[in-house]
Amino acid sequence: MTRSIDTSGIDGIIGYRLRRAQMAVFARFMKRFAAAGIKPAEYSVLILAADNPGLRPSDMAAALGIQRANFVALAAGLEERGLIERRAAEADRRSHAIHLTPAGAKMVRDIRMIQDKFEAEFVAELGGPAERDLLLKLLEKLG
Amino acid sequence: MTRSIDTSGIDGIIGYRLRRAQMAVFARFMKRFAAAGIKPAEYSVLILAADNPGLRPSDMAAALGIQRANFVALAAGLEERGLIERRAAEADRRSHAIHLTPAGAKMVRDIRMIQDKFEAEFVAELGGPAERDLLLKLLEKLG
DNA sequence: TATTGTTATACTCTATAACTATA
């Protein structure tokens, strides 16, 4: 037996709606990138590595809003798969420099194409590029 | 040494932006509700219990988009704190009926007031009620 | 003293399978 449920007390709450939307989008991301074997966090690391060669782990973690301690396993996984490498830095011997490997560069080309198509679906669902831009602008104001 | 980082490859991605916004909003929620001892998921359960007396755990879990197995501990915690109770249902002896206790009803009044003020801050940050409504409408299209 | 990468650890959230008692 199904029953009609009053959700009016929560479905107008921004935080609740953000959570539901994020869960739905990430679930779709996981399906779409399953063949490539890339999760959302890995995608962002690879893209930042591609666009910022030599970046330090600490700076990348900060840019992504994650703890640098939690970044270690994330980067180690990508390094084990031969997608990035962490070289010893020249100036400061404490820090590392993150670089894409050739295989990582190829992966970035692939996943950028997948992502472009994936994003286009959301844009269509939102109603168009103007709606997408509006959404991003509003989200930016929240954090 | 701080370095300028190119994040253009990810900061226009809806999923990434949703995650960052949701993390920020939830972190603020946790601080604001710390005195009441209520987390986001607990808030939604209490509100649904208030607005749907006698609702079954399975239906509530489905409405919240969580597994019913994971709902058990959530409801048990609220019951241990004396905020809800799970009564044996009359018709179907397999199912339970969730009800607020008097303490739970008082808690709901309190947290609704906290939430109203909390939400008003986001509305102001977004630019007004029209922008909030627009955001909710766009989020709804995503899940 | 402070910072970088790292390890260890605990806590939370989520997903899945299987059990029990009812239907």
Add this chain to the structure above:
DNA sequence: TATAGTTATAGAGTATAACAATA
């Protein structure tokens, strides 16, 4: 057989403290 609540469990994600090497 199917369903409701539950248990058990494993996998992620996240946060904090502390350490060795280096600055």
